[in-house]
Amino acid sequence: MKVTKLILAGALALAAFAGAPAQAKEWKxxxxxxxxxxxxxxxxxxxxxxxxxxxxxxxxxxxxxxxxxxxxxxxxxxxxxxxxxxxxxxxxxxxxxxxxxxxxxxxxxxxxxTPAAFATLKDSPLANLAGTGTTIKLTADVAEQKKAVEALRTALTGKTIGIQAATVYAKFIYDNFGDVATVREYKTSADRDLDVVAGRIDVAFDDGVYLISAFANPDTADLAFTGPEIAGSIWGxxxxxxxxxxxxxxxxxxxxxxxxxxxxxxxxxxxxxxxxxxxxx
CATH class of the missing domain: 3.40.190.10 (Periplasmic binding protein-like II)
Structure with missing residues (x-):
């Protein structure tokens, strides 16, 4: 009987606690x-x-x-x-x-x-790809994306594209270029940029304002934009x-x-x- 009463009392206490309004956390x-x-x-x-x-x-x-x-x-x-x-x-x-x-x-x-963009060495054969200096706006529709970047797909067929892992930019590259190019993931964008400079990969793809900063870095100053900037609801x-x-x-x-x-x-x-x-x- 005592055990039953204790269990019942505990259940009632839990029910009362569960029914109580949650206390807002005081963030300091x-x-x-x-x-x-x-x-x-x-x-x-x-x-x-x-x-x-x-x-x-x-x-x-x-x-x-x-x-x-x-x-x-x-x-x-x-x-x-x-x-x-x-x-x-x-x-x-x-x-x-x-x-x-x-x-x-x-x-x-x-x-x-912010928009995203490709970057490569200034003297690369891939410099000044179609659309360089322009901006295109894309949605999350992959079929629409592939149609809009068809010229880029052709130019980058057989090439190696470097991206930072687990980013929205990685998804875009896999969706649109994974079937025609080699995609190489990096833990940091800076490591990827150095591999473009060293010729180990052909192009980088990343946030446009990040790349502007990379161009100002003496170690990666030989990089420049190529192809159009890509903006729009594709990036959320x-x-x-x-x-x-x-x-x-x-x-x-x-x-x-x-x-x-x-x-x-x-x-x-x-x-x-x-x-x-x-x-x-």
Missing amino acids: TVTIALEGAYAPWNLTNPDGTLGGFEPELAKYLCEHAKVECKLITQDWDGMISALNAGKFDIIMDALSITPERKEVIAFTVPYAA EGEGLGLRKEDTELKAKFDEAIKSALADGTVKTLSLKWFKVDVAP
């Missing part, structure tokens, strides 16, 4: 993960501190959200799973907002939207902060902070400083 400190190696979005300074567009924007966002933020570096590969495992609270690493990613994490409103809604789905209060705080940064010109000012173009969505 937040840990934000960046790659620290994707200039000019984010980079690691010689003294070990983080610099670039996103760390400077993070400072504004955290002050506006009234939370103390700690910035840490994290390898791109596995960043989303590490977020969901609770190793940090926010991803801020030029993270494109896509339907696939929305299935596993939440996103803030976008704070940037833009780049936003990634959060765990359950952290709705934190998302609301940073949604408001991003909207403020867009409205008062902070995003434009920082993007002109770091990218030389306005990347505000």
